[in-house]
Amino acid sequence: MSVSAFIRITRPHNAVVAGLTALIGYLIATGTLTPPSLLLAVVVALITAGGNVINDVFDVEIDRINRPDRPIPAGAISLAGARVYAAALFVGGIVIATLTTPLCLAIALVNSSVLIAYAVRLKRTPVLGNVAVAYLTGSVFLFGGAFAGIEGLVRNLSLAAITFLATVARELLKDAEDVDGDAAGGARTLPMIAGVRKTGIFAFACACGAVLVSLLPFGDWWGLFYLAGIAVVDLVILFGAFRGLRCTTPGCVRESNATSILRAGMFAALAVFAIAAVI
Numbered sequence: 001m002s003v004s005a006f007i008r009i010t011r012p013h014n015a016v017v018a019g020l021t022a023l024i025g026y027l028i029a030t031g032t033l034t035p036p037s038l039l040l041a042v043v044v045a046l047i048t049a050g051g052n053v054i055n056d057v058f059d060v061e062i063d064r065i066n067r068p069d070r071p072i073p074a075g076a077i078s079l080a081g082a083r084v085y086a087a088a089l090f091v092g093g094i095v096i097a098t099l100t101t102p103l104c105l106a107i108a109l110v111n112s113s114v115l116i117a118y119a120v121r122l123k124r125t126p127v128l129g130n131v132a133v134a135y136l137t138g139s140v141f142l143f144g145g146a147f148a149g150i151e152g153l154v155r156n157l158s159l160a161a162i163t164f165l166a167t168v169a170r171e172l173l174k175d176a177e178d179v180d181g182d183a184a185g186g187a188r189t190l191p192m193i194a195g196v197r198k199t200g201i202f203a204f205a206c207a208c209g210a211v212l213v214s215l216l217p218f219g220d221w222w223g224l225f226y227l228a229g230i231a232v233v234d235l236v237i238l239f240g241a242f243r244g245l246r247c248t249t250p251g252c253v254r255e256s257n258a259t260s261i262l263r264a265g266m267f268a269a270l271a272v273f274a275i276a277a278v279i
């Protein structure tokens, strides 16, 4: 079992970005960063890493077909070793969360539970899996803001709502891409029940909702830089969701690159939020 496999299975890019997002949430709540606030990034990175590892533990049979290169199906990490590793990551994140605030610790405990529930069951349940990932992604802002108290959490509510809606849209389109693989793995997703076309329509509606909510911080919060920056991001998000709107097959959704365009728009939004919070 190599060190690189133990790093790779955590999807470090994912965990690091999530950790940085928690700092953005604290930045939005307070306008500054302090040495203790850096703990937020460590907690989120560890718990996200734990979520990614436990996800691979429960997905091992699907990944043997779809992603044989991943550490467990490739034999680089044993299933038992991965279970212990995931537990250590979750425990580490929660123990460090005890050094933050009771509200942050509560969110860390809830999110660890949701990540495990997602891996065990929610992922294979229509819409609930999408909502779980969207909640987890949006909650990162709430977690960062919560380090500054309930007021800090409230200040991040609109960003959490924007992120939730955009992530639902992207997760639905990811499911529309993966209908065949998910069916083979025994999952039940919205595209399987309602079809790719209706899923695309619902995803586009969620993206439109995210765009509308993204205008809320303008005015009483952030000024013209934010409006100009988020307007560009909104166009990218709408374009990405529109690309998936006309599709009726999983192949069409894959060829549309809708989920990649949405991912790019989501990360661009992160940059706009971070800059708007400090200028």
Ligand SMILES: CC(C)=CCC/C(C)=C/CC/C(C)=C/CC/C(C)=C/COC[C@H](O)COP(=O)(O)O
Binding pocket: 014, 015, 017, 018, 019, 021, 136, 137, 140, 162, 163, 166, 167, 210, 211, 214, 230, 233, 234, 237, 263, 265, 266, 267, 269, 270
């Ligand atoms: C309308 C509008 C402005 C939408 C943007 C919404 C927004 C601010 C989204 C930010 C999402 C984001 C990148 C959050 C960072 C925290 C996090 C959970 C990162 C983990 O990476 C998520 C990544 O998308 C997973 O990639 P993949 O494996 O390809 O699904």
Ligand SMILES: CC(C)=CCC/C(C)=C/CC/C(C)=C/CC/C(C)=C/COP(=O)(O)OP(=O)(O)O
Binding pocket: 014, 018, 043, 044, 047, 048, 051, 052, 055, 059, 107, 108, 111, 118, 123, 133, 136, 137, 139, 140, 143
């Ligand atoms: C705020 C705190 C304390 C924690 C936040 C926890 C976070 C941000 C989690 C990241 C959000 C996220 C990306 C969750 C999804 C978990 C996951 C591993 C999804 C992968 O799902 P699959 O559908 O199996 O797709 P793959 O093919 O990528 O495995």
Ligand SMILES: [Mg+2]
Binding pocket: 055, 056, 059
């Ligand atoms: Mg998986």
